Amino acid sequence: MSKTMVEDNDSSTMKILDIDDDTHSMTRTRDGVKYSVHFQWWKRPYKVAALCLGLLCVLLLAGIIGLCVHFTGQHYSPERDQLQTSYNNMTKEGDQLHINYSTLTKERDPLQTSYSTLTKERDQLQTSYSTLTKERDQLQTSYSTLTKDRDQLQRETIRLNKKLKGRPCHEGWIKFETSCYFFSTVNKTWEESRVDCLRREAHLVIINNREEQVFINGLNGANKQIWIGLTDTFAEGTWKWVDGTPLTTTYWGDGQPNSWKETEQDCGEFIHRSTDPGDWNDDGCSVEQYCVCEK
Structure with a gap:
């Protein structure tokens, strides 16, 4: 009121x-x-009082909140500092990890390039390996075929040798194994002797083994030299038989061949020795002496 x-x-x-x-x-x-x-x-007085009381409550609540914040901040300050330190350390570690990552990335790139290169090389080698494997298989097949052919030829050779051993030689020729030999009685140069053997449908003797070497030595006169089908006329120092086959077994005398006194000694001769199997010597092709033909 x-x-x-x-x-x-x-x-x-x-x-x-x-x-x-x-x-x-x-x-x-x-x-x-x-x-x-x-x-x-x-308004009535009690409503004013209620308003004032509400304001006081708000102020009190704000104060309480402020005190709580203050005391809470003081209470958790060490933990906060510790967390801040941990955060800083983790930040540094993160930066270091980032640097390490960048470094590893740089190192990875050339390694990746090398890996790619090696992969290509591996693929090329694999391709080459596959190709070589195929070639090897083909060669193995060819080898097997050639081996069969060789065995067949060897059997055929044995058969023919048996047949040849039973074949008689012409008059004036001497039989040994599967060949016939003719000892000349006229001295001629190496080239003349070669032509004479061809005229007889033969060739200067080609010595293939020790048995044949001993056979020639036994028929030759003491300390006599005879021409055999050996020469290095086509390539100095490379001795071959008259049919073009290279030497496989040799019976050169001591220090031979030597092109004595630097003369052209490009033809081979057989020297008889009292003890088997005799030996060979190089001599000038223009020297005239006996020879042995073989067919």
């Missing part, structure tokens, strides 16, 4: 009226003019 002043209708004085909390309107007509005044009561 509050009071207010109002003006009396008959005079200019104001009266104090008790009014409640509601708004009241008062209308007055003076000198033909109507005046209207609105009044509102003040």
